[in-house]
Amino acid sequence: xxxxxxxxxxxxxxxxxxxxxxxxxxxxxxxxxxxxxxxxxxxxxxxxxxxxxxxxxxxxxxxxxxxxxxxxxxxxxxxxxxxxxxxxxxxxxxxxxxxxxxxxxxxxxxxxxxxxxxxxxxxxxxxxxxxxxxxxxxxxxxxxxxxxxxxxxxxxxxxxxxxxxxxxxxxxxxxxxxxxxxxxxxxxxxxxxxxxxxxxxxxxxxxxxxxxxxxxxxxxxxxxxxxxxxxxxxxxxxxxxxxxxxxxxxxxxxxxxxxxxxxxxxxxxx
DNA sequence: CTCCCGTCCTGTGGGC
DNA sequence: TGCCCACAGGACGGGA
Numbered sequence: 001x002x003x004x005x006x007x008x009x010x011x012x013x014x015x016x017x018x019x020x021x022x023x024x025x026x027x028x029x030x031x032x033x034x035x036x037x038x039x040x041x042x043x044x045x046x047x048x049x050x051x052x053x054x055x056x057x058x059x060x061x062x063x064x065x066x067x068x069x070x071x072x073x074x075x076x077x078x079x080x081x082x083x084x085x086x087x088x089x090x091x092x093x094x095x096x097x098x099x100x101x102x103x104x105x106x107x108x109x110x111x112x113x114x115x116x117x118x119x120x121x122x123x124x125x126x127x128x129x130x131x132x133x134x135x136x137x138x139x140x141x142x143x144x145x146x147x148x149x150x151x152x153x154x155x156x157x158x159x160x161x162x163x164x165x166x167x168x169x170x171x172x173x174x175x176x177x178x179x180x181x182x183x184x185x186x187x188x189x190x191x192x193x194x195x196x197x198x199x200x201x202x203x204x205x206x207x208x209x210x211x212x213x214x215x216x217x218x219x220x221x222x223x224x225x226x227x228x229x230x231x232x233x234x235x236x237x238x239x240x241x242x243x244x245x246x247x248x249x250x251x252x253x254x255x256x257x258x259x260x261x262x263x264x265x266x267x268x269x270x
Numbered sequence: 271c272t273c274c275c276g277t278c279c280t281g282t283g284g285g286c
Numbered sequence: 287t288g289c290c291c292a293c294a295g296g297a298c299g300g301g302a
Contacts, residue, residue, distance in 0.1 A: 003295055056296075074296055075280080086280085107279045109296060125297060151273065158296085159273095167295050216295065217282085257275075259293075 002072045004133070004165025004205055006213035006227060007056050010078060013222045015051040017080075018060065018101070022047050022094035023068075029087045035122065036111035037089070043068050043114050048093075055129050055164030067117040069126070073109025078102070079222050088112075130163045133201050134209070138163060144194045147186040153197075154182035155256040162186075163201060169214055169236045172261045174200045176235040181267040182255050207232065235261040 002010070026040040046062035053059065060068035070078070080098045082090075089103040089112055103112060113122070120127035130146060131137035146162035147153070156162060157171045166174065175182050177200035180193065189197070208214060213227030216237070220226060234244055239252035239261060248265035 006295070071297080072295090073279095074294070105279095106281065107294090107296095109279070111297090123297090124299095149272080155274085160297090169295060214295075219295070258296095 002076070002213070002219060003056060003167035003170050004053075005170070005208035005211070005229065006219055007053055007058060007072065007165075008209050009213045009221050009227065010072075011051055011053045011058055014058070014078060014101075017098060017222075018048045018051050018093065020048065020095075023062070023091060024094055024099075025090075025092040027090040027092065029090060032088050032108070035113070037113055038122070039114040040089070040112065042066060043091075054126060054132070055160055056167065057123070057126050061117065062114075065117055066114050068112065068114055069120075069123060070103075070112045071110055071123075073105060073107060073111070075107045076103065076105040076110030077220060077222075079104060079220070079224075081224075125160050129160050133163050133165055133205050138198065138202070140191075140195050140198055143198045144191055147189060147194050149186045151186055152183045152255065153180060153186045153189065154258075154260060156186050158256065158258070163198075165205065166201065168258050168260075169216075169233070170201075170204060170208065172236045173204055173234055175267065176262060177204060179266045181269045182260050182262055183269060235263065237261070 023043045023046055026043055043062060046064050046066060048060055049063055050061040052061065056071065058070040062068060079102050082102055083104040086104050086106040087102055088105045091101040093099045143162060149156055154171050154175060157166045174197060178197040180197060208229045211227060211229035211232065212221060212225065214229040215226035235250055238250050241250050243250055243263040243266060246263065246265045248263055250261055251264050253260050
C-alpha cells in the first residue's frame with residue numbers, strides 16, 4: 001500500500017507522539033512469529049529517541065543502540081485506535097495521552113523487527129537502497145549511473161536501487177511525467193532523459209507528501225485521514241481515459257506482474 | 271552478480 | 287444471491 005509519501009505522512013504524525021517515550025511492552029496478537037517479527041521483546045524498556053524513514057521503511061531509534069524497523073507492506077497501518085480486525089501487534093508506551101500504537105495488517109505482508117542500529121543484513125532491499133529522492137544525495141550523475149542496466153526502467157525503479165521510495169503508483173506517474181515507456185531499457189535513456197526523470201520524481205513526490213499521500217482504498221494516516229493526492233494522479237487508475245497531455249487513451253498492461261498505466265502516444269518504446 | 275518470476279496473505283469487486 | 291477468478295500501495299528467495 002504505502003509508498004514514500006504515505007510512509008512519510010505516517011512518520012510525521014508518529015514522531016511527536018512516540019519520541020521520548022519508553023517502550024513498555026510489545027504484544028504479538030494473532031501469533032505472528034518468525035523472521036518478519038524478530039526480537040521484538042528486545043525493544044522493551046528502551047526509549048524512543050527518533051522516528052526516521054528510509055524509502056518505505058520506518059526506522060524507530062531506540063536508546064540502547066537498537067532500531068525498530070517497520071515495513072507496512074501492501075496494507076499495513078499504524079493507528080492509535082484498536083482495529084476491529086487484522087490487529088497484529090500492540091506497542092505499549094510510557095507517558096500520558098495515547099499509550100498504545102496498533103499495527104494493523106490485513107494481508108500480513110508487513111514486518112516489524114528489532115535490529116542493531118544500521119545492521120540491515122536481514123533486510124536486503126533496505127541494505128542496498130538508493131538515495132532519498134528528496135535529499136541532496138539524489139543527484140543527476142549518480143542517478144544516471146544507477147540506470148546503466150539492461151533491465152526495463154519500471155521494474156528497476158521498483159527495486160529501490162536507483163532511488164528510494166517509489167512504488168507502483170508513483171513509478172507510473174513519474175514515467176508519464178518524463179514521457180518514458182515503462183519497458184524502455186534503463187541504459188538506453190539519454191542523460192537528458194534521466195535528468196527529466198529525476199526532476200519528475202522529485203516534483204511528484206514533493207507534491208504527494210504535501211498532499212498527505214494517495215488513498216486508493218483503505219490507506220489512512222494515524223489520525224484517520226485519507227491521502228489527498230488521489231485526485232492529482234495523472235495516469236494511475238485512469239485506463240481508457242484520455243491522456244492529460246495528448247488526449248490518447250491511457251493504456252493499462254502488466255509489467256513485472258504489476259498493473260501498469262501509460263500513454264502509448266507520449267511514452268514510446270523507441 | 272543480475273534479472274525474472276512465483277510466492278507470501280486476505281479482501282473486494284466484477285462477471286456469470 | 288452465490289461462486290469463482292482476477293487483482294490489489296511490496297519485498298524476498300530461488301532459479302536461470
